[in-house]
Amino acid sequence: MPARAATNFLMMLTPLPQPGPTPPQAVDANEEDAALVAAVLRKDRKATAEFVARYADSVYGYIRSRLAPRYDQVDDIVQDVFLSAWESLTRYQATGRLQAWIMGIARHKVEDYYRARLRTPESFVENPEVQAGPDEALRMQEILEQEELQKQTRQVMAALPEKYRLALLWRYWEKASAREMAQKTGKTEKAVERLLARARAEFRERWNRG
Amino acid sequence: MADIADETFMESLGDRVDLSDSTPAPSRLKSRIYSALVERQAATGALMSLTECHEYGGELCVFEQLVRLAPVGEAVKSLNFCRVCHARVLGEHINNAPIYWGGCPYVQFKKS
Numbered sequence: 642m643p644a645r646a647a648t649n650f651l652m653m654l655t656p657l658p659q660p661g662p663t664p665p666q667a668v669d670a671n672e673e674d675a676a677l678v679a680a681v682l683r684k685d686r687k688a689t690a691e692f693v694a695r696y697a698d699s700v701y702g703y704i705r706s707r708l709a710p711r712y713d714q715v716d717d718i719v720q721d722v723f724l725s726a727w728e729s730l731t732r733y734q735a736t737g738r739l740q741a742w743i744m745g746i747a748r749h750k751v752e753d754y755y756r757a758r759l760r761t762p763e764s765f766v767e768n769p770e771v772q773a774g775p776d777e778a779l780r781m782q783e784i785l786e787q788e789e790l791q792k793q794t795r796q797v798m799a800a801l802p803e804k805y806r807l808a809l810l811w812r813y814w815e816k817a818s819a820r821e822m823a824q825k826t827g828k829t830e831k832a833v834e835r836l837l838a839r840a841r842a843e844f845r846e847r848w849n850r851g
Numbered sequence: 852m853a854d855i856a857d858e859t860f861m862e863s864l865g866d867r868v869d870l871s872d873s874t875p876a877p878s879r880l881k882s883r884i885y886s887a888l889v890e891r892q893a894a895t896g897a898l899m900s901l902t903e904c905h906e907y908g909g910e911l912c913v914f915e916q917l918v919r920l921a922p923v924g925e926a927v928k929s930l931n932f933c934r935v936c937h938a939r940v941l942g943e944h945i946n947n948a949p950i951y952w953g954g955c956p957y958v959q960f961k962k963s
Contacts, residue, residue, distance in 0.1 A: 680907065684892045684893075684897070684898045685898075685899045685904055685907060686933070687911075687956070688907075688909070689885065693881050693884050693885045693960070694959055694960060694963035695963070697881045697884060697960075698875045698963070701875070701880065702874060705874055709872065719876065719884070720887060724888065727891060727892070787867070787868075791869065791870070794864055794868045798870075809861060814870060841854065841857035841860075842854070
């Protein structure tokens, strides 16, 4: 057998590497998700209970983190996420994880909440319980502990007027652009940028108070 | 100038600070969600009958078992029995409600 023919023959025997193979665990997980979705769509009440038990904690934690410190709407929004998920479950594609799909719905609900709250023409009332402190220079570099950074961020965010807090969360944690925020709230981009500038300045001021 | 610094600062915080909350959903909320979902499902047609649920491996509660074994049609076995069960009322209003029998979703939510 000529050398070249032998090489071609060997190549035929060698399995070609697959581009970006899906790990078997991921395939199993996707199949498991698809099976759960199919069962919920068949109106299997036990599968419906499993659906709630499996995802309620992550949706709840996410919604809480995005509405903190106002928790009065959290339960209703979490329930709304699940009802919307049920209504659009036929559109779920088993190519991605069910958890990610549900969290996508949760993100939309949070955006809806932000949109509604930021549209409301309220005055920016300061939280009365927040005490003014001495001014300090911005001291982010000094905060080495991530835990402390998180604690301070949470405290400052919690003390901000709601509109400022929601604008900052939407822009910097949900990564929405000012243009997107403007489109969704029916404001001009300039108005959103002004709101963000005021929110940032307020955040900085409270941050510096420590 | 200060605003540019604020913008950079906020972007950095948004990237570095995880604001996630690990508080688990209260069992009474899970119960409410489950009840609302099953109610929606029942409003658009019959639920999967208890016979089928059992065949698919679903664990039925003691009341559902009774209905499954009763000499009644599949239409009756497809009704939403949780709607009239006291476990639902307790589960929706009390966290970790005092209900303990197996196969009950409202008990499952206390554990999840």
